[in-house]
Amino acid sequence: MKTIFSGIQPSGTLTIGNYLGAMQHFIPLQEDHHCYYCIVDEHAVTVPQDRLELRRNIRSLAALYLASGIDPEKTTLFIQSEVPAHTQMGWIMQCISYIGELERMTQFKDKATGSKEAVSSSLLTYPPLMAADILLYKTDIVPVGDDQKQHMELTRNLAQRFNNKFNDILTVPDVSIPKSGARIMSLQDPTKKMSKSDSNEKGFISMLDEPKKIVKKVKSAVTDSEGIVKFDKENKPGVSNLITIQSACTGKSVEEIETAYEGKGYGDFKQDVADAVVSVLEPIQKRYYELIDSEKLDEILDDGADKASFAANKMLRKAKKAMGLGRVR
Ligand code: TYM
Numbered sequence: 001m002k003t004i005f006s007g008i009q010p011s012g013t014l015t016i017g018n019y020l021g022a023m024q025h026f027i028p029l030q031e032d033h034h035c036y037y038c039i040v041d042e043h044a045v046t047v048p049q050d051r052l053e054l055r056r057n058i059r060s061l062a063a064l065y066l067a068s069g070i071d072p073e074k075t076t077l078f079i080q081s082e083v084p085a086h087t088q089m090g091w092i093m094q095c096i097s098y099i100g101e102l103e104r105m106t107q108f109k110d111k112a113t114g115s116k117e118a119v120s121s122s123l124l125t126y127p128p129l130m131a132a133d134i135l136l137y138k139t140d141i142v143p144v145g146d147d148q149k150q151h152m153e154l155t156r157n158l159a160q161r162f163n164n165k166f167n168d169i170l171t172v173p174d175v176s177i178p179k180s181g182a183r184i185m186s187l188q189d190p191t192k193k194m195s196k197s198d199s200n201e202k203g204f205i206s207m208l209d210e211p212k213k214i215v216k217k218v219k220s221a222v223t224d225s226e227g228i229v230k231f232d233k234e235n236k237p238g239v240s241n242l243i244t245i246q247s248a249c250t251g252k253s254v255e256e257i258e259t260a261y262e263g264k265g266y267g268d269f270k271q272d273v274a275d276a277v278v279s280v281l282e283p284i285q286k287r288y289y290e291l292i293d294s295e296k297l298d299e300i301l302d303d304g305a306d307k308a309s310f311a312a313n314k315m316l317r318k319a320k321k322a323m324g325l326g327r328v329r
Pocket of ligand 1: 005006007008009010017018019020021022023040043129130133134142143144145146147148151181182183184185193194195
């Protein structure tokens with residue numbers, strides 16, 4: 001049975017980008033894979049976080065994973081900082097990473113703006129920690145959205161580098177990026193990725209937005225004045241993004257959607273996009289509110305941390321031994 005690993009940062013309530021690009025695809029994989037899904041809180045603190053808000057977001061993300069269909073009987077769901085092997089393996093990965101390759105990461109370049117005196121060094125060393133997350137579990141496949149491609153290439157390189165330098169113990173993982181929904185764009189600026197940290201709330205749909213709010217946000221999404229529902233990313237980025245969202249929510253193909261709105265304006269189309277999003281999110285929200293304050297959630301996370309620690313510590317011991325760290329007994 002192949003092993004799956006993926007992680008999401010608890011840095012705000014997830015957007016439909018996170019859901020359609022990543023989380024949605026985690027669910028069916030549980031049936032015939034060994035899955036680890038992680039709340040990567042140590043990644044979230046690479047930028048300043050409010051202590052209480054972070055704690056709330058961690059719990060909220062755990063509840064969202066479960067509400068979306070993660071089954072703790074089949075999957076190990078856990079919080080990164082509760083499994084210390086991650087930062088230990090992260091250090092090992094940092095030791096074999098080069099500053100040059102880390103500085104070339106586009107996410108680092110995007111986030112590390114301004115004076116270097118005020119940029120946290122963890123923004124630079126974030127990808128080796130992500131590699132550690134994945135490599136600790138002999139992961140075969142990592143399902144992620146399109147924006148993680150470069151981090152995944154680095155992870156593969158680091159695994160190969162470690163295996164060549166020390167001992168052939170790490171599995172080189174493959175990345176799995178969905179055909180539809182891998183890059184959901186902002187509703188207000190469709191040339192930018194939809195992001196939970198966008199300062200303009202109208203740019204993203206949160207997984208916990210009420211139906212009314214979702215309809216409002218979709219209706220005010222930036223499109224164009226042509227009135228033709230056609231997929232053309234370059235010339236019609238707003239409309240194309242809405243087509244992608246509808247397609248990822250309903251499973252309909254782009255062609256089917258284009259045909260359905262031939263000769264109609266954007267009014268019906270936008271209403272249907274909003275309805276499609278609401279029908280995906282409504283049942284998730286209902287389960288979310290049942291779970292968020294439950295003791296069951298804590299039991300699941302305790303159990304997940306135990307199971308993940310067991311597997312991760314085994315690999316960490318092997319990696320330390322391969323490098324000559326500590327004593328052999
Ligand atoms: P994060 O928390 O930014 O995003 C979580 C997942 O959501 C995907 N995603 C999107 N997909 C489509 N459209 C969007 N607009 C969109 N925004 C986000 C991301 O690609 C991701 O799959 N570095 C990772 C977290 C991480 C990780 C890992 C992932 C840490 N360790 C190990 C996989 C394996 C991140 O910042 O994701």
